[in-house]
Amino acid sequence: MAPMKLYGSTLSWNVTRCVAVLEEAGAEYEIVPLDFSKGEHKAPDHLARNPFGQVPALQDGDLFLWESRAICKYVCRKNKPELLKDGDLKESAMVDVWLEVESNQYTPALNPILFQCLIRPMMFGAPPDEKVVEENLEKLKKVLEVYEARLTKCKYLAGDYISVADLSHVAGTVCLGATPHASVLDAYPHVKAWWTDLMARPSSQKVASLMKPPA
Ligand SMILES: N[C@@H](CCC(=O)N[C@@H](CSO)C(=O)NCC(=O)O)C(=O)O
Numbered sequence: 535m536a537p538m539k540l541y542g543s544t545l546s547w548n549v550t551r552c553v554a555v556l557e558e559a560g561a562e563y564e565i566v567p568l569d570f571s572k573g574e575h576k577a578p579d580h581l582a583r584n585p586f587g588q589v590p591a592l593q594d595g596d597l598f599l600w601e602s603r604a605i606c607k608y609v610c611r612k613n614k615p616e617l618l619k620d621g622d623l624k625e626s627a628m629v630d631v632w633l634e635v636e637s638n639q640y641t642p643a644l645n646p647i648l649f650q651c652l653i654r655p656m657m658f659g660a661p662p663d664e665k666v667v668e669e670n671l672e673k674l675k676k677v678l679e680v681y682e683a684r685l686t687k688c689k690y691l692a693g694d695y696i697s698v699a700d701l702s703h704v705a706g707t708v709c710l711g712a713t714p715h716a717s718v719l720d721a722y723p724h725v726k727a728w729w730t731d732l733m734a735r736p737s738s739q740k741v742a743s744l745m746k747p748p749a
Contacts, residue, residue: 535595537562538609541580542589543570544744547648548602549590550705553744555606557737558701559613565744603637603702610698617698625693632691632699639680643673644706651713671715678722685724689731700728704738708745 540556540563542549549565556563568574568589576587583591584600592599592608599605610617619625647670650662684691691699707729710716719726732738 535562537564539564539566539593540605541566541568541583541591541593542575543567546589547705547709547745548588550708550741550745551602551702552590552592552605552609554701554704554737554741555609555617555698557740558735559609559617561609561613603633603698606698606702607633617696617701619692619695619697625695628692629697629699632697633702635677635680635691636699636702639677640674640703641706643670643677644710646670647674647713647715648706648709651715652709667715671718674718675721678719678725681725681728682722685728690728696732700732701737704732704741705745707732708738708742712745 538556538561540549540552542565544550544553544565544567553565568580574580575584575589580591581587583593583598586600588600590600590602590605592605594608594612599608607618611620615621617629619629646666650664650667654660654662681691688694690696710718719729733742
């Protein structure tokens with residue numbers, strides 16, 4: 535079977551969210567970059583992969599998927615189902631809860647910080663809007679308080695086992711580390727320990743190596 539193709543730039547943490555899982559699952563894949571400046575993500579051939587004209591998209595044979603978390607779950611089901619805990623009703627439900635928490639609580643607070651601190655300076659040569667950064671740091675801290683309470687009870691978010699829910703945090707949190715606000719985690723010791731554990735994994739190291747801004 536030909537390797538899966540992940541379409542998108544590794545500067546995108548939605549794309550590298552999938553890389554963390556592809557690597558952890560030991561999947562055969564290749565990354566196919568798209569040039570946004572040429573509008574390749576809006577070209578007909580990419581719209582056929584992702585009708586919203588966004589990245590990532592994944593091609594596996596004649597199957598085309600989009601939405602990073604759906605891609606992550608597909609890769610887990612295909613290559614490493616234990617990352618979903620589908621065999622256990624309660625455990626798989628907790629994996630689903632914390633994947634949704636990442637998507638609907640953690641990342642919505644983190645994204646504006648990353649946009650202001652990384653994208654605006656790099657893509658637009660503009661300084662961060664510190665008001666937006668501060669507002670979202672406060673939102674992120676509220677989310678991290680819940681994470682700290684959870685990770686005081688168990689080693690990983692869904693339980694005492696790593697899952698796609700943990701891995702879905704890697705790309706964005708790697709990017710947080712590249713902003714002046716990486717220390718926000720320091721006030722949450724169990725979150726910090728969880729993140730240190732995640733970052734020690736070869737899959738996370740691969741994400742970090744791919745996301746290093748061009749010298
Ligand atoms: N919910 C989706 C978000 C994809 C997305 O916003 N992709 C961005 C690049 S990454 O920030 C994108 O493709 N932007 C171009 C556009 O929206 O036109 C997912 O998780 O895959």
